[in-house]
Amino acid sequence: MTTLAFLFYYITPYIAVVVFFGGLAYRVYLWWQKRPAPAHLSLFPRPQNRLGRLADALVDMFTLKGLLRVNPLLWAGGFIMHLGLLFVLVGHIRAFTDFYFLWKLLNWGKEQQHAFSAIAGTIAGTLFTIPLFYLLARRLSGAVKWLSVPEDFFVLFLLIGIALTGFHMRLLRTVEVEELHRFFAGLASFRWQPVPESTGPAFIWHFALVQLLMVYFPFGKLSHIAGSVLSKMVARS
Amino acid sequence: MLTKFLDTVRQRITRPLQYYQDICVRCGACIDACHFYVASGNPAHIPAYRMMLVKKLLQRGGNGRKGLLSWYRETDLADERTVSELRQALWECTGCRRCSVFCPFDLDTALLVNMGRYALGQEGMGMEMVAEIGNAEVSKGEIIDALKEFYVDQIRELEGRIREEWGVPDLRIPVDEPARVLYVPVVGEHAIIPLAKIFHAAKESWSLSMFTATNHSFFVGDIEKAKQAAHWIVQEARRLGAQVIAYAECGHATRTLRNFWDHWFGDEIAGIQRVSVVQLVASYLQEGRIRVREGAFDVPMTYHDPCNLGRNAGIFEEPRMMIRAVATDFRELSPNRELNWCCGGGGGLIAEPDMFEVRMKAGRPKVEQIQRTGARWVVTTCENCKTQLADLSDRYGLGVEVRGAVDLIADALVV
Known part of the structure; x- marks a missing residue:
């Protein structure tokens, strides 16, 4: 194994994880350095008590109900993309371990597990990917093109790249899930294991783009994962 | 150019303003929210664009030179065009916060505009009359x-x-x-x-x-x-x-x-x-401390929710209750309450003579809204709105009378 490959498989993943979490924490720390809001920036109507407001902010965050009311098409694009991403992330738990409990409960064998993962994974990936193309088309048309900067395209292409390389492994290769378990569990426990081979070259690209995404995440607009909680709370303060 | 503006913005940027500009994903939900943009088609009036303008200028760095990543951040130099756009973005806004209702993150453009206006004032690009x-x-x-x-x-x-x-x-x-x-x-x-x-x-x-x-x-x-x-x-x-x-x-x-x-x-x-x-x-x-003649005004009337009483202070139902107490034919505007269109006269524009044409243009969505109801009286509860609505009525030949909710009650009092 060359030095470069060694660094890529066994060193940079840790850097990506540290930058991702550290970067987000640093982002929030930078926000906290500024003076707090100069007033109640509430939008009305809002729930009467604090608990109600917190609940409303969370519900709005997970459903984007406010956007649904004013722009159903954009809501569909944004919400379905995030929902697909959530499903995809849940599915990726299988890279580290497996849903042993679930398989046992359903009394599913290897074959059934594989078929289910193929179907669910493809659906989740599709839910994630199609809206990305809609959001891309939206960026290029109408008034939204005035608002589009290189970052917007960078992030969209990055996500589309991750999705397509993922699809390559899901649809065009037969991936041995045990190989992935071994490799990623090894990374997580610092007991490094051989690189998976059944995945084909798409894995290299997929893994690289995800690391790039994690490193970029805290420094651009994707920090909305942290900031939207704050802005939704302040709009109900 | 714009040195004082940028210095002031850096000093005055508060926590929400910082994360607003960091997390805005420029999705464009606010495009349809702004009456200025709807009436003008000018990108400087898109709420997210207003935020972008300030953000780009801030990213220029202290020394005013372009950096290695300028092409990526589209860092703006403070040229004539940027200055003119900035002026439109910060002054041609009524601070109505309709865009905040549309925004999936509830970002508050009015907060940015308020701070930005003060910074423009330091640069000698303020609204003199209003400041006076x-x-x-x-x-x-x-x-x-x-x-x-x-x-x-x-x-x-x-x-x-x-x-x-x-x-x-x-x-x-x-x-x-x-x-x-x-x-x-x-x-x-x-x-x-x-x-x-x-x-x-x-x-x-x-x-x-x-x-x-x-x-x-x-x-x-x-x-x-x-x-x-x-x-x-x-x-x-x-x-x-x-x-x-x-x-x-x-x-x-x-x-x-x-x-x-x-x-x-x-x-x-x-x-x-x-x-x-x-x-x-x-x-x-409600408490019966005053009494009014029920159905005192037999005129089709509608209620305009002022942005600052409605979505910005939560006073929606009280004026409606007052109108229903004295009106025979009350018609809602569509949309209304927190989604109501701003009249186009807020944010101090009323007090600045130079802004007359700007606000007449920005009032177009409001005019169409009122026309659709067929109301003869427009009741509202904000002095700015009253002046603007009367001006709009003259300019667009609406022929409506503008009244305050408390006027109605006072005129229908039983003593």
Whole structure:
């Protein structure tokens, strides 16, 4: 194994994880350095008590109900993309371990597990990917093109790249899930294991783009994962 | 160019403003929200674009040179075009916060505009007239003792006129007297007459403030002066032992009263209830302290939710209750409440003669909305809105009459 490959498989993943979490924490720390809001920036109507407001902010965050009311098409694009991403992330738990409990409960064998993962994974990936193309088309048309900067395209292409390389492994290769378990569990426990081979070259690209995404995440607009909680709370303060 | 602007913005950027500009994903949900953009098609009027402009200028770095990543961040140099766009982005906004309702993150463009306006003012690109009125409101408090006699004379004369016209010889307009309610009007007797009648009918213990609710310093983002101007009213209320401060039908003043005063004055206003006079009058109706002739006005009428009373202060139902009490034909605008279109006259634009054409254009969505209802009267509860709606009616030949909700109640009182 060359030095470069060694660094890529066994060193940079840790850097990506540290930058991702550290970067987000640093982002929030930078926000906290500024003076707090100069007033109640509430939008009305809002729930009467604090608990109600917190609940409303969370519900709005997970459903984007406010956007649904004013722009159903954009809501569909944004919400379905995030929902697909959530499903995809849940599915990726299988890279580290497996849903042993679930398989046992359903009394599913290897074959059934594989078929289910193929179907669910493809659906989740599709839910994630199609809206990305809609959001891309939206960026290029109408008034939204005035608002589009290189970052917007960078992030969209990055996500589309991750999705397509993922699809390559899901649809065009037969991936041995045990190989992935071994490799990623090894990374997580610092007991490094051989690189998976059944995945084909798409894995290299997929893994690289995800690391790039994690490193970029805290420094651009994707920090909305942290900031939207704050802005939704302040709009109900 | 724009050095003072950028220095001021860097000093004044608050926590929400920082994360607003960091997390805006430029999704464009706000495009359809802004009446300025809908009427003009000018990208500088898109709320997210307003935010982008300031963000790009800030990213330029202290030395004004372009950096390695300038192409990626599209860092703007402060050229003529940027300056002109910035001027449009920050002044041609009514701070109505309709875009915040549309935004999936509830980002508050009005907060940016308010701060940005102050920074533009440092650069000599302010709204002079509005700032001047703001200064006058601040200095009024320093010379109030000298003005008092003249003011009281005028009020006595007005009082006499109302007694005669209304046929109620014991009606009083107390000024500078201890009372439960301190009523703070806007400039002009139209803000005093209806309330004098209603307070009389409700047998309220009240006093008329010697100041005005309006706070023009707020429009130009000068929060220190805005605080100072409002502080005269706090002092007056404490001197008179008022338990309630009621602001006239005035949008930005009601918003500052309800949403900013806690931050501005803290314990100094503890125990003093702060309301719009609309809420107070609605409570009189509800409690039966005043009575009105039901169906007194047989005219199709609609209600325009002022941005600052509606989505910015949560006063939606009280005015509707007042209108229903006296109207036979009440029609809602569509959309209404927190999604209502701004009239296009807020944010201080009314007070700046140069802005007349701008606000006439920005009022177009409002005009179409009113036309669709077929109403003859437009009722509203904000002084800015009233002026703007009357101007719009003239300009676009709407032929509607603009009325305040408290006027309706005062004219339909049963005494």
